[in-house]
Amino acid sequence: MKKSSKVIPVDSGRRRMLLGTAATLASVPLVNLLISARAEAGDLPHLTPDDPTAKALHYHNDASEAPRADKPGMPAKEQFCHNCRFIKSQSGDWRPCQIFPGKLVNANGWCSSWTKAS
Ligand code: SF4
Incomplete structure (x- = not known):
């Protein structure tokens, strides 16, 4: 007995939409990586000692002034x-x-919070 394989026809408009969606989803990790790399490159603001969390942790830009x-x-x-x-x-x-x-x-x-790097 021969099995019949059923082929579901996909119209070209639907195929283009599916391929476009797949391409968009595939690009998301790359965009996140680029944003992360830019942030790592130094576009972030500098921490100042008057920041509430910095104050709580006694942060100083110059360690010689810190306790x-x-x-x-x-x-x-x-x-x-x-x-x-x-x-x-x-x-x-x-950094x-x-x-x-x-x-x-x-x-x-x-x-x-300073802890010796291993
Ligand atoms: S946790 Fe370490 S690197 Fe971060 S601010 Fe404190 S001493 Fe500096």
Whole structure:
């Protein structure tokens, strides 16, 4: 006994719409990646010490002005944003930080969340 395969006809207008939708959906991750890369490149505003969260965490753009204290593995005077585990970039004077999303922190800054990078 021969199986019959049923072919559902798709008109060309519907085919174009489906292909257009697929192309649009496929481009969304790429757009998100480009926006993210732009934000990482330094288009974000700088964090200032008068920001409410920065105040709560005693953030200073200049670590020497911050109330640093010795922590395991690092004396106070050697603690900076650039050697904190929460910094998200290895270059630049101003860098993204996981604790302050949407803002850039100074590489020579400090806040009370400072934790030695591993
Ligand atoms: S969490 Fe680390 S990198 Fe972020 S502001 Fe505080 S000390 Fe700087």
